[in-house]
Amino acid sequence: MTLEGRVALVTGGSRGIGRAVAVRLAADGAAVAVNYRSRKDEAERTVEEITSRGGRAVAVRADVADADEAARLVRETMAGLGGLHILVNNAGVARDGLVHDQDPEDWWEVLKVNVGGVYHCTRAVAGHFMSQRDGNIVNISSVMGEGGWIGQSNYSASKGAVNAFTRAAAIELSRFEVRVNAVLAGFTATELIGGLLEKDGGRAIKRQLPLREFATPEQVAGAVSFLAGPDSSYVTGELLRVDGGWAGQLGTGRPK
Numbered sequence: 001m002t003l004e005g006r007v008a009l010v011t012g013g014s015r016g017i018g019r020a021v022a023v024r025l026a027a028d029g030a031a032v033a034v035n036y037r038s039r040k041d042e043a044e045r046t047v048e049e050i051t052s053r054g055g056r057a058v059a060v061r062a063d064v065a066d067a068d069e070a071a072r073l074v075r076e077t078m079a080g081l082g083g084l085h086i087l088v089n090n091a092g093v094a095r096d097g098l099v100h101d102q103d104p105e106d107w108w109e110v111l112k113v114n115v116g117g118v119y120h121c122t123r124a125v126a127g128h129f130m131s132q133r134d135g136n137i138v139n140i141s142s143v144m145g146e147g148g149w150i151g152q153s154n155y156s157a158s159k160g161a162v163n164a165f166t167r168a169a170a171i172e173l174s175r176f177e178v179r180v181n182a183v184l185a186g187f188t189a190t191e192l193i194g195g196l197l198e199k200d201g202g203r204a205i206k207r208q209l210p211l212r213e214f215a216t217p218e219q220v221a222g223a224v225s226f227l228a229g230p231d232s233s234y235v236t237g238e239l240l241r242v243d244g245g246w247a248g249q250l251g252t253g254r255p256k
Contacts, residue, residue, distance in 0.1 A: 001029030002229045007081045009074065011035040011064050011121060012091030014043035017140060017188060020217035021088050021224050022046055022057070028225055030086065031056035033077040037063050037091070056081065064091050064117035067124075074124040086228045087125050089118040090140040092158075096151040107154045114158035115165070122169060126178075135178040138227045139166050140220070143184050143243045159184075163239055170237030179236040181227045186243025188215040215242055 008025045012018040013034035023046065026032045032050060034057055036043035043059040050057040058080045062073035078084050092114045095106035118139055129135025144152055145159030163182060170180035187205055205214075223242045226232055 002225075002231070003086070004029035006030045006085045006228075007033070007077070007083045008086035008088060008228065009033040009035065009077045009084060009121075009125075010088040010090055011073075011117060012037075013088075014039040014046055014059075017185065017217045017220050018088075018090040019046050020221040021090060021140075023049060024218065024221035024225050025086070025088075025228065026050040026055035026057060027053070028229065030228075031081045033057070033073075033081060034059045035064070035073055035091065036061055064089075064121055065113045067120045070117070070120035071124045074121070074128070078128070084125060084128060085134060085136060087121060087135070087137045088140065088224060088228070089121055089137065089162075091117045092140070094152070094155050096155070098151055099153050102154070110154040111158050111161070114155070115161045118162050118165060122165075122180075126173065129178045130173065130176040133177045135173070135176075136228050137169070137173075137178070137180040138224050139180070139182040140224070141166070141182040141184045141239065143186050143241055145184065146239075166239065167237045174236055179227075179232075181232070181235060181238045181240065183220060183223045183227065184239050184241045184243065185220050186215055186241070188217060188220055 003025060008030040010018050010022045010032060013022040014036040022032045022034050034043045034046050036059060040061065047057040047059045060073055060076050062069040064070045093110055095110050097106060122137060125135065139162050141162045142159040144156045145163045148156055166180055166182040173180060220242050223240055227240065
């Protein structure tokens, strides 16, 4: 139980990677606040899964794209669970479309949630983490932030910004013994990539992955647990890829 006595807040924790992270951190001993914006039932099911196994968890609604709501989320987490030591910025959206014809509102909505949520929540916890000289922030980013993909200019831009923010925040907060890192997920089996699976179940993409499989949310959660725990106590400003080797290859990585 490497996180015994710690309190964690996971944004967007009702489903997908967020849900897997919340369950994993609870299994490692942390009390967990499961944030959601609109999927109350799913958040409550995640809380029930944690509590049924003997853990402590609460569900807290907030739209992290709004600064005031992010601040309230942090306050309610601390009031409900008695403190806060770990923030996992996971909440995110995708609105795919080509640059030349995408609705500008869809483009900016992705930036507002994916970057704005990370900033608002980090800002909301910073004072508390700094004053207690103990805090750990893990941002859920993507390998798309280091490359491009057709129809994902907004998503790639948002994750590239998260990666840069991670490095800068890590340097800024290090003197207060607060660590900031990011997990760069590759193709992960969640509903976020549902559109990519419609044609052939994802086989064409899997052929481009050195490990030939999508990541599971639980595999991403394992990386988060490492960065949130004591075994990574000398790691900050790191961008940890969990992508099956995809971003490390040239082209498809093998002859046609």
